[in-house]
Amino acid sequence: MSNDKINKKREKDQRRQERKKQKKRSKQIQLVRTYSIYVIAIVLIGYGLFSVVSGPQIGPMGSTHEHLDILVYINGEALDLNQSRYAMKSGYGHIHGGEGDIMHLHAINIPLNWFMESLDLAITEDSINVHGIEYSSNDDDVFLIFVNGENIIDTEYMLMDEDKILIYYGSASDEDIANALSLVPDRAEEVNASPNKGD
Structure with a gap:
């Protein structure tokens, strides 16, 4: 080849x-x-x-119609949730203008931390952020969350009809905490009994 x-x-x-x-x-x-x-x-x-x-996801809008009492208490003063900056932030759960002491829920499975975040008031187990100012538990002051008078640490607590919520930051004195607890409004039951349920 x-x-x-x-x-x-x-x-x-x-x-x-x-x-x-x-x-x-x-x-x-x-x-x-x-x-x-x-x-x-x-x-x-x-x-x-x-x-x-x-875990449960926030339900569809209109899956419930519930009301809760709320007080955010910072350093001996109630945070004024009647301000327009807090009103109607979400259709799932919100505060009406002029009714800063009542939470309106229109969906099931809304966690407390989600609701607070929707108001631009982010919470953790030991702090709340109010318009860029963080209030955290320290040697002098405490951050506490109360639901129906019971101290809880679960920020993902699922809100329920007629709960009484206290978000507290301030003196660790039992007297000051008891005073704040006594100031939590008691209107949710009344709103639920009204013909249009507050809406």
């Missing part, structure tokens, strides 16, 4: 091997893409299931 024929045959074999390699590489890439799609789908489904199972 001549050198030309040998070279042509060698080149032909090399091209065939290159095509084989490219085909194999292409199949590998396709396989990786397919597995990636499956993995992404599984992760998304898992996340969706986790979200559903991990």
Whole structure:
């Protein structure tokens, strides 16, 4: 065989091997893409299931119509929730202008921290942020949350009809705390009994 024929045959074999390699590489890439799609789908489904199972989500608007009493008490003074900056911040749960002592809920499963965040009053287990000023428990003052007179630490407490909520920051004195508790309004039951339930 001549050198030309040998070279042509060698080149032909090399091209065939290159095509084989490219085909194999292409199949590998396709396989990786397919597995990636499956993995992404599984992760998304898992996340969706986790979200559903991990706890109650805020219900649809109109799934309830409840009222609660609220007092935010900072350093011996009630925060004036009658101001327009707090009124009607969300359709799920809100305060009406001029009725800063009543929380209106129009959806089930609303956690306290979500409601407070909707008023731009973010809370944690040991602090409240009021317009950029953070009030945190320290050696002299305490941050406490009371629901129906009981101190709680669960900021994700699910609000319930006619709850009495006190968000307190100030002196750790039992007398001062008792005084603040006595100031929590008692109007939710009355609003619920009104013909239009306060709306």
